[in-house]
Amino acid sequence: MKSNVGTLDRVIRLLLAAGLFSLFFILPGGQKWLGLIGVVPLVTGLIQWCPLYTLFGIRSCSR
Numbered sequence: 760m761k762s763n764v765g766t767l768d769r770v771i772r773l774l775l776a777a778g779l780f781s782l783f784f785i786l787p788g789g790q791k792w793l794g795l796i797g798v799v800p801l802v803t804g805l806i807q808w809c810p811l812y813t814l815f816g817i818r819s820c821s822r
Contacts, residue, residue: 762807765820772804 764772776797783794803809812818 760806760808762820763812763818764803764807764809765818768819769804769807772800776801776804 779797780794783791786793
């Protein structure tokens with residue numbers, strides 16, 4: 760697994776994850792589980808690898 764997520768992309772993913780996780784605490788009832796979608800950008804930001812980027816041949820980091 761080679762890194763394909765660059766620094767700026769990583770920061771954006773982690774901020775997006777924080778925003779989505781906050782929905783878990785803001786939304787009422789059954790809608791709060793939508794905040795768990797934040798797991799995807801969190802994991803891809805932490806491991807610096809995105810499977811969709813690999814599928815489409817995209818790299819946002821330097822070689």
